[in-house]
Amino acid sequence: LSGPFLCFWGTQCVAKKQHCTPKAGEVAYHKGDVLTVRKGEYRARHNTTGEEGLISGSNLREREALRIDPKLSLMPWFHGKISGPQAVGKLKPTEDGLFLVRESVRHPGDFVLCVCFSEKVFHYRVIFRDNKLSIDSKQFFYNLIDMIEVRPAANLSAFLHLSRVSRDTSALWFSRGKENWATHLVVVNVIMYVGEYAGQRVAVKNIKCDVTAQAFLEETSVMTNLHHKNLVRLLGVILHNGLHIVTELMTKGNLVNFLRSRGRFAVSATQLLRFALDVCEGMEHLESKKLLHRDLAGRNILVSEDTVAKVSDFGLAKVSSTATDNSKLPIKWTAPEALKKKKFSAQSDVWSYGVLLWEIFSYGRQPYPKMSLSEVRELVDQGYRMEPPDGCPPDVYSIMSSCWETEPKRRPSFLKLRERLEKELEMYLL
Numbered sequence: 001l002s003g004p005f006l007c008f009w010g011t012q013c014v015a016k017k018q019h020c021t022p023k024a025g026e027v028a029y030h031k032g033d034v035l036t037v038r039k040g041e042y043r044a045r046h047n048t049t050g051e052e053g054l055i056s057g058s059n060l061r062e063r064e065a066l067r068i069d070p071k072l073s074l075m076p077w078f079h080g081k082i083s084g085p086q087a088v089g090k091l092k093p094t095e096d097g098l099f100l101v102r103e104s105v106r107h108p109g110d111f112v113l114c115v116c117f118s119e120k121v122f123h124y125r126v127i128f129r130d131n132k133l134s135i136d137s138k139q140f141f142y143n144l145i146d147m148i149e150v151r152p153a154a155n156l157s158a159f160l161h162l163s164r165v166s167r168d169t170s171a172l173w174f175s176r177g178k179e180n181w182a183t184h185l186v187v188v189n190v191i192m193y194v195g196e197y198a199g200q201r202v203a204v205k206n207i208k209c210d211v212t213a214q215a216f217l218e219e220t221s222v223m224t225n226l227h228h229k230n231l232v233r234l235l236g237v238i239l240h241n242g243l244h245i246v247t248e249l250m251t252k253g254n255l256v257n258f259l260r261s262r263g264r265f266a267v268s269a270t271q272l273l274r275f276a277l278d279v280c281e282g283m284e285h286l287e288s289k290k291l292l293h294r295d296l297a298g299r300n301i302l303v304s305e306d307t308v309a310k311v312s313d314f315g316l317a318k319v320s321s322t323a324t325d326n327s328k329l330p331i332k333w334t335a336p337e338a339l340k341k342k343k344f345s346a347q348s349d350v351w352s353y354g355v356l357l358w359e360i361f362s363y364g365r366q367p368y369p370k371m372s373l374s375e376v377r378e379l380v381d382q383g384y385r386m387e388p389p390d391g392c393p394p395d396v397y398s399i400m401s402s403c404w405e406t407e408p409k410r411r412p413s414f415l416k417l418r419e420r421l422e423k424e425l426e427m428y429l430l
Helices: 085-091 146-150 154-160 211-221 255-262 269-288 314-320 335-339 345-360 371-383 394-403 414-429
Strands: 009-015 032-039 041-046 051-054 061-064 078-083 099-103 111-117 120-125 126-128 132-136 184-187 194-196 199-208 234-239 243-248 300-302 307-312
Touching: 009 255, 085 099, 085 111, 132 146, 234 255, 255 300, 255 345, 269 300, 269 307, 269 345, 335 345, 335 371, 345 394, 345 414, 394 414
Parallel strands: 078 099
Antiparallel strands: 009 032, 009 061, 032 041, 041 051, 099 111, 111 120, 126 132, 184 194, 194 199, 199 243, 234 243, 300 307
């Protein structure tokens, strides 16, 4: 073997002619078979039989690049590179028709359709020929999404129309088809809709960025298992012209606008403490699950019909704040170590919570008023901390200040913050 076949590990090659009578140590193959060639060796592994042996480079050509739809990673039935046993574990074959598609672990670049039938899982290797895909060698498609959605193979059509297993088996995955969308969707703004599903009003938020959407899908198995009275509940997703996140509807909007529109004459100090405690309890639950928010701010706290504050966008914040670009970080809410070293932690969320407390007790004012972002960064690094908002109780400001300790380990946990806020609220209720 010579040429480009020696340059890459795991190069996918196609046999140009058959080699059915191999000598000792050689691998047998037919014309059109796919083999994986090892780097720097005259050896290959047959992608179907798994047999390994010597090969002749003159009998092979490099396989054309598979035409993969960039939205493949957003498909709930695509599970990436997992093994056959892992697929069986995900499918738990109790219902005929459940299926998923995976990339082969043993043969990278090959795809496998795994289908449940008669309490077993059948693994169908996706055929790749002339830059097209097929299951039955009769009907070919240019990408996996078309192959799965059109359901070409007659012997599989009875299975695939029944159901699918998504990466999050507990999530309520809506159909991508418009006919099963939440009905009566009404546009509220550019990215948010109000809809109705199963007799309840819901909020529908659209994510158009494929990278963020893909990362969000990877977090849904965690998010849909988070049930707490102070976390906005994720109900499901819709995959149609992008990703649409469906959550419970919070009728009174975000906390900042709620406070600004009502002011100190309509919202009592007791209510402010209740909001602070609501958010703290939601964050304590995230902390107990070892989950981070990374973008905790008043704009990401929503208020329900019965005036309960709930933390929202915690999944989106986690996946979109890998923080390779500081220009995308909410500087006024982000802890110094997170800005400098990209180090996010429960303690950096506590710092953000301190800024959120300032927002609450200033009735929705912008933190660090009249200061530019560069000034904020410079002054905070030098030890500057915001003064208490007008009318803020001294004990509440003490709690804020404890969240802004320079050393992250000196900041209180959300459990400790909750205990202090509960005591403060008790004093107001006496």
